[in-house]
Amino acid sequence: MGNIISMKKVRKDFNKSTVLKNLNLDIKEGEIFGFLGPSGAGKTTTIKILTSQLIPTSGQVMVLGDEIYVKNLKDFKDIGILSDNSGLYERLTVKDNLMLFANINKLQEKDVDYVLENMNMTEFKNKIVKKLSKGMKQRVMLARAIIHKPKLLFLDEPTSSLDPGTTSEIHRFLRKLNEAGTTIFLTTHNMEEADKLCDRVAFLNEGEIVEIGKPEELKLKYSGDDIQVKLKSQNKSVIIKNNKEGAEQIKCWMKEEQVLSIHSMEPNLEEIFLHLTGREI
Numbered sequence: 001m002g003n004i005i006s007m008k009k010v011r012k013d014f015n016k017s018t019v020l021k022n023l024n025l026d027i028k029e030g031e032i033f034g035f036l037g038p039s040g041a042g043k044t045t046t047i048k049i050l051t052s053q054l055i056p057t058s059g060q061v062m063v064l065g066d067e068i069y070v071k072n073l074k075d076f077k078d079i080g081i082l083s084d085n086s087g088l089y090e091r092l093t094v095k096d097n098l099m100l101f102a103n104i105n106k107l108q109e110k111d112v113d114y115v116l117e118n119m120n121m122t123e124f125k126n127k128i129v130k131k132l133s134k135g136m137k138q139r140v141m142l143a144r145a146i147i148h149k150p151k152l153l154f155l156d157e158p159t160s161s162l163d164p165g166t167t168s169e170i171h172r173f174l175r176k177l178n179e180a181g182t183t184i185f186l187t188t189h190n191m192e193e194a195d196k197l198c199d200r201v202a203f204l205n206e207g208e209i210v211e212i213g214k215p216e217e218l219k220l221k222y223s224g225d226d227i228q229v230k231l232k233s234q235n236k237s238v239i240i241k242n243n244k245e246g247a248e249q250i251k252c253w254m255k256e257e258q259v260l261s262i263h264s265m266e267p268n269l270e271e272i273f274l275h276l277t278g279r280e281i
Helices: 043-050 073-078 094-104 109-118 136-145 164-179 193-196 215-221 243-253 269-277
Strands: 003-014 017-028 032-036 059-063 080-081 151-154 182-188 200-205 208-213 228-233 238-239 259-264
Touching: 003 043, 003 259, 017 043, 017 182, 017 208, 032 043, 032 164, 032 269, 043 059, 043 094, 043 182, 073 080, 080 136, 094 109, 094 136, 109 136, 136 151, 136 164, 151 164, 164 182, 182 193, 200 215, 200 269, 208 269, 215 259, 215 269, 228 243, 238 243, 243 259
Parallel strands: 032 182, 032 200, 080 151, 151 182
Antiparallel strands: 003 017, 003 059, 200 208, 228 238, 228 259
């Protein structure tokens, strides 16, 4: 598959401040791609550039094969967006909100019913949006972002401040959407979320990409020299070095049938980010 997004030497300045510095990024069609970093790293600015809400100071940005800031209006029908700026009509019902957006995109009522059913929202369709929980409102906004079946979906912190149950439901739906062919560009500071969902991730720090790759490959790349061994007699895990002496110790424990499990000490994505930048997310 080809690249659905390509950014070459992209820079964005606001007054005297540089928010993005020489950004280079290629995202393949069909990926769930995680763009990770703390608040202020440049994640939202990147999405605004990729969706033509901002023009870069310099560099080239290609989305769906065209330069994003010269795309025709019809091309944006292939793009869905969920961001902090997404809003709903509070006095209307869930279904009426979706019908408004469907009408703009020349869709039919059956398209609204389809997305309501697939997101397990049919029972809430006649509820007034103002009376919904934050998690349910987020689901309505996500439904609106994908009702026209976009090829490319941008999600800016889609599960921020949501309860675990709602987050899990959204994750399940995003996987289903991706399996149906939608490429997903996800910004988040939740490293656990990125690890569960993303095919590849990029770490963004102060406007620069400091690392990029598959989560499992990054964890292997930055794993240390320690091994965790769980022993029967101590009913706990002990940490030993992955060297000759450590190997001999494990052999002794195994002869005594004391070893319950052995695991390499892989770092999580948050620990890798801290290692690379010296900053916590």
